[in-house]
Each structure stands twice: as structure tokens, then as C-alpha cells.
Amino acid sequence: MAEVNLNQTIRCIVKLGGAAITCKNELEKINEENLETVSSHLREAMILESCSKKVIGMDWSKRAGVSDVSASLSDFGDQGQFNVDFSRFIVVHGAGSFGHFQASKSGVHKGGLNQPLVKAGFVATRISVTTLNLEIVRALAREGIPSIGMSPYACGWSTFERNVASADLSGVTKAVDSGFVPVLHGDAVLDHSLGCTILSGDVIIRHLAEHMKPEYVVFLTDVLGVYDRPPTDPNAVLLREIAVDEDGGWSVVKPKLESTNKQVEITVAAHDTTGGMVTKISEAAMIAKLGIDVYIVKAATTHSLRALSGELRRHIPDDWLGTIIRFSKEVGQVNSSPS
């Protein structure tokens, strides 16, 4: 695939983890509070210093429980002339409690589109994940972020044995060049070998990062970062920094683990059809290998706001909680800079 020709570089690609923005144990339920905070953080991180701070809402549609759709429109009387410039972000979100039920019930991730149950599950999965996509686009638009939903299947993404086989990135590029913030998501797609499969948000992020070379990538999750064992374990230690070498191998740089076994224990939730933490760390390592810093951080916290703002690229404060994954020519060398 050809490199994408961008007028300017992408500042940041953000993953909104499914677990952070949905209520994972309740079917198709959005974590409204988190989503609202994340949207507001994104606005704060994206907006350029010189601009008006006034929010110009861009969701003029009816909402359950909200009577007046035109309230946001009245702002244009005095604010419409001020252009708000947003720096170049791309948002990708996971599915959380949307899509997983439909996908796992039908086995869409295993392929076999000619089976009636799989075909029905493919349609049902896409309905569920596009419902979530629309709600996220709306939440961002209410914060004045000019968000544009781009559904990977419909935008020409397909896979071969679950790896990205085709992806028309020109639409994403044009949207960014036009001042929009594209919002992609994990999706059911056609697979040239299996018939169909699930393309996870993490794989999308890695593909976008490879071709669009953002300055940094942020994964917003529901825990503080990556731990050395399941975070529910009282002895779990938050890994502050992971170094990735040229071969994509990775090791924990900070904190110095007492155990000689530095292999991080990972858990894969049974219902997570796209692989959970294993996928996340290996995808993140692939991104870091390109010289792009990756921050894994808890959504809707001051830590995630700092990560989104890009300030960690210059200096990592001691009170910042999260996991940094970055390239190091010599693994083990602390605080190496990815140039």
C-alpha cells in the first residue's frame, strides 16, 4: 500500500477502548459520564491556543430526554464568525458491550459468510457497532468537535487471514485535510481467506499509525495502564514504561521488577473476540517500533488528559500514572528518546 500524502502530519491517533466508554456488563449500554468527559478532554487537547474556547455544538439532532434541538444553534448569532481550529486527530473506538454479543453468538470472527447464522451475525454486528459509532460521533459533535463517522467495512477495509488486506486511507486523509476528525471503529469486514472476520480497533490503529505516522498514539482504557498481572490481583504492579526494540520485542524498563520473570501476565476476557490485552500490547509494540510513542492510560482522568495533550512527549512527570511504550535501540536503556 502506498504511503499517504498528507498536507500536514497527524498529531494524534486516539483509541477509545470499548471498556472505557461502554458499560461492559450491560448489553449496548454507553458509559455516558465517561464518554462526556473523554469528549471534553479531546476538545481541550485538540483545540489550538489562539481559538475561542466557546463550544459550538454540532449535533442538531433529537435526543432522548432533550426537548430543544435548536439550543446549540442560537450560539451562531455571536459565535458563528469565529473559526475554531482543531489540530489533526483521528479517533478509533472499540466495541465494548456493542457488537461482541452479536459477533460471538454467530462466530463472525471465525468466518464462513455462506452460513446463514454467520451472515445474519455479520449484519447484526454491524448494526450494533455502527449504533455505537453514531453515538460517539454525536458526543464529540456536542463538544464542538467536527467528527465524521467512517465505518471501516463501508470505507473499503478488508482483511486476509485477519490482517489488513486493503484500506482506502484517502478518505480519512481527505476528511482530516478538510478539518474533520474521522471516527473509525472495530467492525465486521470481508476476509479474502475466511469469508469474513472482525477487524479490531487496535489493528486499525496500527495500520493507520504505520501509514499516517502520527506524532503519538493514546489508548484510553478502563484501568490505569498495563500491569504485570491481572489488575484485579492485589499484588499487580503498574508498568510505567515498556521499551520496544527493532525486532518488536519488548521489556519492562520501569519499574524495575523484583521477579526475574519479566514476562507480563496477561488475561484475555472470554467474551473479547478480538484478543484483549495480548492484541493491545503487541499492536502497541508494533507502533512504538516505528518511533511513535504510545500511551496506555485510564480514560476520563487527569492522566489521560495529559497524555492526549502531548505534554508527555517532552517530559514525563513522576505523578503521571499510565504506561508508556516506546522505541529504544537498546532495550533496557531507560528514557531513550525516539528522536
Place this chain on the structure above:
Amino acid sequence: MAEVNLNQTIRCIVKLGGAAITCKNELEKINEENLETVSSHLREAMILESCSKKVIGMDWSKRAGVSDVSASLSDFGDQGQFNVDFSRFIVVHGAGSFGHFQASKSGVHKGGLNQPLVKAGFVATRISVTTLNLEIVRALAREGIPSIGMSPYACGWSTFERNVASADLSGVTKAVDSGFVPVLHGDAVLDHSLGCTILSGDVIIRHLAEHMKPEYVVFLTDVLGVYDRPPTDPNAVLLREIAVDEDGGWSVVKPKLESTNKQVEITVAAHDTTGGMVTKISEAAMIAKLGIDVYIVKAATTHSLRALSGELRRHIPDDWLGTIIRFSKEVGQVNSSPS
């Protein structure tokens, strides 16, 4: 643009008119009853004779007022092994009471994406029309139609001075080849001259018809067909057949109008940013010129079901109410066959 290479031909492209599937005078309100009937008619028209008639629901998402999402899943116990083949349809819908408010309030159709109000309106319009698209995809899926939403902006459609400049039809083709029914819609898109504009469902239909050569095209509307004057006029006469010549000129063949002035009076609703009947007839004439029969018919009636089924291609019963627009080498020659 290159001709699309289809494994098989498309049987029918259907336009679900905004006025037929939404309540035109109430913001963002779907005409649920009509949409349900239209979906069921589409299923009946699409399904192949040899197949099981049992509906296998493909919308497994939560719905307001419906408690059990998994009811449709239980069908798979005994029905999952029966494959239901649908003939090759493409659905395109208008906006009705979705999108028009946002588009006209901001002037998206007039361009100027660098203006804050237009940019906000672009985002707001897309939110509104994709909300409708999702609801239509769900209504079709509940009837067991393997529908796939494809949003023109996100799928790479753009215009130059409001004419289609680019459209990646390969995604539509692949979806049809995979046994899905693509569902497109009128959308806000980038215009290479104006910055942005509204691409109407009628223009999308014409473009698809030109490149994909369906056997016939059906426009489902909220009136019986095309009249010689506004249908609210008590003297309005339903035009049963319009012939289109090689230059795209058209004249009424049936009934023989008494008036010497055969020019059909047309009205353009003030809020219809994409042109109303003028656009519809001229787009329909462009399609008919290609030798493709066009039926304009009232949605959710026995007349529309007959049009969708394709039976009018062989014989037009006297009791069928609607407007047929078709090619005639010699305009005025009644019942000429488009070969």
C-alpha cells in the same frame, strides 16, 4: 469512471423517498408503519421462489420499547441451516425530515466549508442522515434482509459543481456479490468546486443505474406517481406513462392530455434542498434513456409491491396506479419496448 464488473446483473435499484418513510412535518420522525410495510414488500420482492419464507431477523440490537433482543436468535435452532437467497437489490433513501433542517439552516448545499456555520451544519446533517440510515438498515434487517449501510461521504463519493465527481462503486459491488443489500442515502459530501454540497438520493440512483445497469428502478414516494399539476389540486391528473427520447426529452404518452400544454407543472417544496420533483423527473428520464424502466409509485401499496416484484416489465395491468418512465426511440409511440 470505469464500468463496474459485476458477477451478475443487479435486478433492481429502489429509492425509498424521504416523504414516504418519514413524517415530513415532524423533525426526525420515521413513519414506522410505512417503513415496516415497505421492508416487508422488499423482502417479498427480493426473495427467490425456492427459499424458505421464514423471516430470520438480523437486527439483534436493543430497541426502545422491546425488552428481549434475543427473540430473533431462537429461530436459528431450526432455521439456521436454511439459506435464504435474495436477488440483487440496492436501496437508496432520501432524507425526509432528517437532515433537511440541518442542511438548510446552515446552507451546506451552497458550499463554503471554511465557514464555521457550514462546517457545523455539515457535521450535523451527516449525524441526522446517518441516524435515519441506521434505522432503515435495522428495519430491513428485522425482515431478514442482509442490509449494509453505506454512507456516500464515507464511501468516497464527492462532487464537482454538484455532479458526481468520484464514487467508489467497488464497495457496493463487493457487498452485492457477498449477498448483502447495500443501503445508501442522500448525504453531505465534499464538492471540489463549492467546498461541500448535498448529494441527493436521486442523483446517487442515476449514477448507480448508469454504471450498474439494473433491470429496473423503482421510486417509492408519498403520492401515486407524477401528476400534471400539484397533486393537492383537485384537477390533478396522474400521468401513467412518460416516454423519454434519445436526447433525454420527455413527453406524456398516457393518458392523452386534453390541454395542448403538455408541460407538467411541478412544485418544489421550499425546505427541499435537493430539488423535489424537478430533480426526480429529470433524473428518472436520464435513467430511462439508458433503456432502464423507471416506476414512480406510492410506497406501501399493492401498486408498489407489483412494481418492486418486476412484473410490470412484462405487462402493465390497467388497475396498476403509478407512473412509468421509459425509453422510446420515437417519443409519442405508446408502449414501446426498451428491448
